[in-house]
Amino acid sequence: MSRRILSLFIMIACVTVISVSSATGNTETSGIDALLSGEVSGSLQISISSPVFRKLSQFGKERIQSLNRLMQHFSIDISINGDETNATVSVDSEPIINLYGENNDHIIIRGDSSSGNSIMYTPKRRNSHNDDSDFIPGFLETDFFRTNRMLDQLYKICEKLPVSFPELSKTETSGISYKGYGKAIRKNTVQFTRDYIQDHFPKALSDLAESDEISQFLNSLIFHGTQKITLQYNSDNQIISITYNGTVGLTEETLRKVSLTWRCMRVKNHIKDSVSLKTPSVKGFDKYNLSFERELNNDPEDNNPILVWDYQLDQKETDNKRKIQYKANLSMKDSQVNGDILFNEKMNGREQSTRIVPSMKQENDHSYTGTIEITNKTGKIEMNSIQIPVVFYRTDTLPSQIHRDAVSTENSMIEEQNDETLYREIYSLLIRKVITLPETDTEYLRKDIPENLWYSIKESINPEETEP
DSSP, X not given: OOHHHHHHHHHHHHHHHHHHXXXXXXXXXXXXXXXXXXXXXXXXEEEEEOOEEEEETTSOHHHHHHHHHHHTTEEEEEEEETTEEEEXXXXXXXXXXXXXXXXXXXXXXXXXXXXXXXEEEOOOOOOGGGOGXXXXXXXXXXXXXXXXXXXXXXXXXXXXHHHHOGGGEEEEEOOOXXXXXXXXXXEEEEEEOHHHHHHHTTHHHHTTOSSHHHXXXXXXXXXXXXXXXXXXXXXXXXXXXXXXXXXXXXXXXXXXXXXXXEEEEEEXXXXXXXXXXXXXXXXXXXXXXXXXXXXXXXXXXXXXXXXXXXXXXXXXXXTEEEEEEEEEEEEEEXXXXXXXXXXXXXXXXEEEEEEEEEEEEEEETTEEEEEEEXXXXXXXXXXXXXXXXXXXXXXXXXXXXXXXXXXXXXXXXXXXXXXXXXXXXHHHHHHHHHTTSOGXXXXXHHTTSOHHHHHHHHHHHOTTOOOO
């Protein structure tokens, strides 16, 4: 399974954590936080079995049916524990390939069960910017997840600004109403002068951060000229609007004129944000403009949590133009998780989209079963669609019927290989496994192989068997 699909499964898995957290009253680990931040605390187990292809643009109905007969022998188990991810691919419940590490950066290819020997590979790193299959995982981590973490941390910093910089703050009355966010009764403007910026930034700002990530980010910035932040407060003394204007960048050559308008609400476990960020380059015509709406309601007293977001990015770098929309509408009602997630990318005249539809039923406080349907389109043309039975477990140990033995590297030879060698080894192993399956289930593979060649291969692997 490609990292593209794997990342989508992990993303959907977090939806179940939302429901489990709500159902059990567990506020220590929030599934909402995991789905938005990309950080899963505790352990999560995912079992995927017998995926069913609904459509493949290059194949007809009979060929797809033959593929599905083959796929019914495959299963994948994914274990997520903090930064560690372990994925095991099995054929008829026999583990044959294992990926593990912080970025699945180690792969164990199981040897024949008779020998017990395995080979452990450390694949050479690829440049994800040049690999379409890695784009969604890269986008989620460097853009979406990071944006959510930034918003949560920056909100806390903004709460501290008037107290931390009283000599630079000005308080006035306000009467502005923001639809969906309430009415402001007080305004506080914090304006950093050019001289103050030169003498104290970025350290004065980064010292207010509560996470290393946001502190390191702020310390990496160059602030140029006057910086102005305006905070609007409601009658409960909560910030409901933040605006920022200033020039900032990573280097003097990449300075941007930043304009931020941010409506926000924080009421117990109900969070809502509306962000408009414009960042045209001071020099040149590059831009990185963001529109982001999100709403999360995970009140323990409400048995129907919701999660909605709409992330739209308009990016231009030299001659490359890219627009991304990533949106979701997820809810839980009567122990059923429903909704959909859509990822759409338009780049230099090309459009691709992925739609994910989960249908999950809560079985108990720690597990969900159901299906996930993933559909990919190029432009308006549906290229493929697959429905996958899935079981999610929010527990430390998988039930015995789907438990996979832990990977042992004791008898493993460790090698570093390029992708071509690695794929060849995986392909060879898979052939040795699937060629022993019933002939009706290998029809998909035999379609493009001459019959005499197929039986020659089969005989070489299993000499006891003879060609009919």
